[in-house]
Amino acid sequence: MNxxxxxxxxxxxxxxxxxxxxxxxxxxVAQQAFSVDGGxxxxxFEDVIGYWKFPISFQNTMLLAAAVVPVQLALALLMATMVNxxxxxxxxxxxxxxxxxxxxDLAAGIIWLAIFEQSGFLNSMMxxxxxxxxxxxxxxxxxxxxxxxxxxxAEIWRATAIMLVILVAGIGLIPKEYYEAAxxxxxxxxxxxxxxxxxxxxxxLQTALVxxxxxxxxxxxxxxxxxxxxxxxxxxxxxxxxxDLLNNGAAAAMALIILAISIAFTLIIMRALxxxxxxxx
Amino acid sequence: xxxxxxxxxAKRFGEYQALHDINLTIADQxxxxxxxxxxxxxxxxxxxxxxxETATEGEVWIGGxxxxxxxxxxxxxxxxxxxxxxxxxxxxxxxxxxxxxxxKLPNDxxxxxxxxxxxxxxIDQLLKRYSGELSGGQRQRVAVARALxxxxxxxxxxxxxxxxxxxxxxxxxxxxxxVLAESNTTAIYVTHDQVEAMSMADRISVMHEGRIxxxxxxxxxxxxxxERFVAGFIGNPPMNFLDATPxxxxxxxxxxxxxxxxxxxxxxEFAIRPEDMTLSETGLTATAKVVEPLGAHxxxxxxxxxxxxxxxxxSDLRVSMGDTLTLAPMQDRIRWFDPDTQIxxx
Ligand SMILES: Nc1ncnc2c1ncn2[C@@H]1O[C@H](COP(=O)(O)OP(=O)(O)O)[C@@H](O)[C@H]1O
Ligand SMILES: [Mg+2]
Numbered sequence: 001m002n003x004x005x006x007x008x009x010x011x012x013x014x015x016x017x018x019x020x021x022x023x024x025x026x027x028x029v030a031q032q033a034f035s036v037d038g039g040x041x042x043x044x045f046e047d048v049i050g051y052w053k054f055p056i057s058f059q060n061t062m063l064l065a066a067a068v069v070p071v072q073l074a075l076a077l078l079m080a081t082m083v084n085x086x087x088x089x090x091x092x093x094x095x096x097x098x099x100x101x102x103x104x105d106l107a108a109g110i111i112w113l114a115i116f117e118q119s120g121f122l123n124s125m126m127x128x129x130x131x132x133x134x135x136x137x138x139x140x141x142x143x144x145x146x147x148x149x150x151x152x153x154a155e156i157w158r159a160t161a162i163m164l165v166i167l168v169a170g171i172g173l174i175p176k177e178y179y180e181a182a183x184x185x186x187x188x189x190x191x192x193x194x195x196x197x198x199x200x201x202x203x204x205l206q207t208a209l210v211x212x213x214x215x216x217x218x219x220x221x222x223x224x225x226x227x228x229x230x231x232x233x234x235x236x237x238x239x240x241x242x243x244d245l246l247n248n249g250a251a252a253a254m255a256l257i258i259l260a261i262s263i264a265f266t267l268i269i270m271r272a273l274x275x276x277x278x279x280x281x
Numbered sequence: 282x283x284x285x286x287x288x289x290x291a292k293r294f295g296e297y298q299a300l301h302d303i304n305l306t307i308a309d310q311x312x313x314x315x316x317x318x319x320x321x322x323x324x325x326x327x328x329x330x331x332x333x334e335t336a337t338e339g340e341v342w343i344g345g346x347x348x349x350x351x352x353x354x355x356x357x358x359x360x361x362x363x364x365x366x367x368x369x370x371x372x373x374x375x376x377x378x379x380x381x382x383x384x385k386l387p388n389d390x391x392x393x394x395x396x397x398x399x400x401x402x403x404i405d406q407l408l409k410r411y412s413g414e415l416s417g418g419q420r421q422r423v424a425v426a427r428a429l430x431x432x433x434x435x436x437x438x439x440x441x442x443x444x445x446x447x448x449x450x451x452x453x454x455x456x457x458x459x460v461l462a463e464s465n466t467t468a469i470y471v472t473h474d475q476v477e478a479m480s481m482a483d484r485i486s487v488m489h490e491g492r493i494x495x496x497x498x499x500x501x502x503x504x505x506x507x508e509r510f511v512a513g514f515i516g517n518p519p520m521n522f523l524d525a526t527p528x529x530x531x532x533x534x535x536x537x538x539x540x541x542x543x544x545x546x547x548x549x550e551f552a553i554r555p556e557d558m559t560l561s562e563t564g565l566t567a568t569a570k571v572v573e574p575l576g577a578h579x580x581x582x583x584x585x586x587x588x589x590x591x592x593x594x595x596s597d598l599r600v601s602m603g604d605t606l607t608l609a610p611m612q613d614r615i616r617w618f619d620p621d622t623q624i625x626x627x
Pocket of ligand 2: 323324325439
C-alpha cells in the first residue's frame with residue numbers, strides 16, 4: 001500500500017459519512033431556500049427579511065450575544081486562571097463548575113423560570129424580606145429588561161463552562177517558565193495576564209469564542225422557556241416558519257441566514273485573534 | 282556595588298529539606314558558579330536569590346540591602362532560564378526589550394539598549410524574527426541579551442548552556458564569560474558540568490545534598506578538595522582513594538608503601554589524582570585492567586589492593602592489560618581525608 005494515499009484512505013469513511021448526512025441535507029436545505037414553486041428565486045429571503053419580526057429577532061439575537069459572550073469570556077478566563085493556580089481540589093471544582101454543561105438548554109430555561117416566575121424563588125424571597133408586598137410577574141411584557149436579564153443570566157449560567165473547559169486546557173499548556181521570566185523582568189500579575197497568558201492563549205480563545213458565538217446565534221430553548229413570544233430570536237422564528245406556518249422554504253432561508261452570520265463572525269474572530277506570521281504558539 | 286550575601290538560608294518543601302543553612306558571600310563583579318549533581322539544590326538556591334522561591338529561613342542581601350522580602354523586579358537582578366523562556370509570541374526585539382517595556386522606558390531608550398545588547402550577543406540580524414524561527418543557540422543568545430538589556434547588578438543563570446550541543450556549548454562558554462566580564466555584573470551561574478564550572482568561574486561553590494561543601498577558586502577546589510565528596514566529584518576521572526594506616530611520626534602505610542602524611546595518629550584515607558603519578562621503580566603496585574589510549578594521554582584503570590585505581594600516563598608508554606605497574610605518587614599532590622568526618626586533614 002502506497003503510504004502517500006493511506007491517510008486519505010483512512011479518512012474516507014468519515015468523509016463519506018459527512019457527505020451523506022451533512023453535505024447532502026445541507027444542499028437540500030439550500031435548494032429549498034432558493035426555490036419557489038420549483039423555480040430558482042430569492043423570494044424566500046425577501047419574505048423572511050421583509051417580515052416585521054425579522055429586524056427585532058435579529059436585533060434581539062445580536063444584543064443577547066453581545067451581552068452574554070463577553071461576560072462569559074471574562075468569567076471563563078477568571079475561572080480558568082483560578083483553577084490553574086489550584087493545587088488541591090482542582091478536579092472537584094472543575095466538575096462542579098461544569099455541571100450546567102450536562103443540563104439541556106430547555107431544562108436550564110425551566111430551572112431559571114422556576115426562579116423568576118410569579119410563584120418562583122425570587123418572588124418568595126423578596127416577599128420574605130419585605131421588598132415587595134405581593135408576587136409580581138417579572139417575566140411579562142411590562143418588564144422587557146427583566147426578561148432580557150433572565151435570559152442572559154440563564155445563558156451565562158448554562159454555557160460558560162464550555163468556554164471554561166477549553167480555556168483551562170489551553171492555560172495548562174503554557175509553560176510555567178514564561179510566567180517566571182515575566183515576573184523576573186518586572187511584569188505585575190495583571191501584565192503577566194495580558195502580556196503572557198492572553199497572547200499565548202490565542203488558539204484556545206479562538207476555539208472557545210467561535211464555538212460560543214455560534215451557539216449564541218442558535219439560542220432557542222432558553223428563550224422559549226423564559227421569554228416565550230415576548231422576546232423573538234432568529235432561531236425561534238425559524239422554528240415558527242417550519243412548524244407553525246409550515247413554510248419549509250422560509251425556514252430554510254432563515255437557517256441559511258443564521259449560517260451566514262455564524263460564518264461571518266467565525267472569520268472575524270479568527271482574524272482578530274490570529275497569531276502573527278512566524279510566531280509559534 | 283553588588284555584593285551578594287546569603288545568610289543561614291534553609292529551604293524545606295514539606296518534609297523534604299532541600300537546602301541546609303547556606304552561608305555564602307559573593308564579591309562585587311565576581312563570577313560564582315554553583316556546581317553539583319542534579320537535585321542537590323542549586324536551582325532552589327538560585328530561585329531564592331531571584332525571588333521565585335521563598336526561603337524557609339535565612340536572609341539574602343544584595344548591595345548591602347536585605348532583599349529577600351522584595352519581589353523579583355525590585356532586587357536588581359536579571360535571569361537566564363534553562364529552557365530560555367523566550368516568549369514565542371514576541372519578536373526577538375520585543376523579547377530583549379520586555380523588561381525595559383515593563384519599566385516603561387521611553388521608546389528610543391528601549392531601542393538603544395536592545396540594539397546594543399543584540400550587538401553584544403551577535404543577534405542584531407534577528408531582531409524581527411520570532412522565537413520559533415531561531416535555533417537553540419540563537420534562542421540562548423536572546424535569553425542572555427534580554428538579561429543584559431536590564432543592566433542588572435546581578436545576573437542569575439540556571440544551566441543556560443545545558444540544552445546546547447557540545448560544540449556550541451564550548452563556544453558559548455567563552456563568549457558568555459567575555460560578555461559578562463565586560464558588563465561589570467555579579468554573576469551566579471548554576472551548572473552540573475564541572476568543565477563549564479572550572480573554565481568559567483572566578484570561584485566555585487560545590488553543592489552536595491543541599492549544602493555548600495566548598496567555595497573556592499577552581500584550582501583550589503581541584504587541588505585541595507575540602508571534603509572527600511569534592512575529591513570524588515571534581516576531575517574526570519576523579520581522585521583515587523586508598524586506606525592508610527598510621528605508623529606514628531606522621532608516617533602512613535598505604536598498599537604496602539610508606540608515605541609521609543599529617544601528624545594525626547589514626548587511620549586516614551590517602552587520595553591522589555590520576556595524573557599526579559609516574560611510572561617508577563618504587564611506588565604502589567597496580568595491575569592494569571583496562572587501557573584506554575586517549576591520544577593526549579593514556580588512561581589506565583588498575584587495581585591496587587583490590588580497589589579501583591586510575592592513572593593518567595604519558596601516551597608514549599606501552600601498557601597492556603594484565604601488566605603490573607609501579608606507580609609513584611608525587612608527594613606534594615597527596616591529600617588525606619578523615620574517614621569519619623570526610624573532611625580533609627592537613
Ligand atoms: N517546588 C518543589 N516542591 C517540592 N520539591 C522540590 C521543589 N523544587 C525542588 N524540589 C526538590 O528539591 C531538590 C533540589 O531541587 P533543585 O534545586 O531543582 O536541584 P538542582 O537544580 O540542583 O538539580 C530536589 O530533590 C527537588 O525534587
Ligand atoms: Mg536545576
